[in-house]
Amino acid sequence: MVITELKVRLLFLHRILELQMDDSILMTKREQIQNGQTTDFSISRDDKIENVCRTTLKLKEIFYKKLIVVLILLIWVVPRCIVI
Numbered sequence: 001m002v003i004t005e006l007k008v009r010l011l012f013l014h015r016i017l018e019l020q021m022d023d024s025i026l027m028t029k030r031e032q033i034q035n036g037q038t039t040d041f042s043i044s045r046d047d048k049i050e051n052v053c054r055t056t057l058k059l060k061e062i063f064y065k066k067l068i069v070v071l072i073l074l075i076w077v078v079p080r081c082i083v084i
Contacts (some may be wrong), residue, residue: 013046019066020049
């Protein structure tokens with residue numbers, strides 16, 4: 001069961017990164033972070049964009065909408081792929 005949880009977590013983190021790389025707003029934000037133009041966000045060790053100040057922003061709203069899609073995929077697709 002622990003191995004399954006780790007696999008799902010890895011899949012989940014990988015999908016978050018894919019969504020961030022596919023979003024023009026988030027790519028612009030990534031460039032701003034890398035150029036030192038914003039301190040509200042940072043790039044984590046696993047390359048995800050993270051909100052430093054934890055305020056409610058439009059960027060966060062867009063990201064969470066996409067995150068819901070990932071969660072739905074994990075709830076419906078992953079359990080069907082796991083053989084115990």
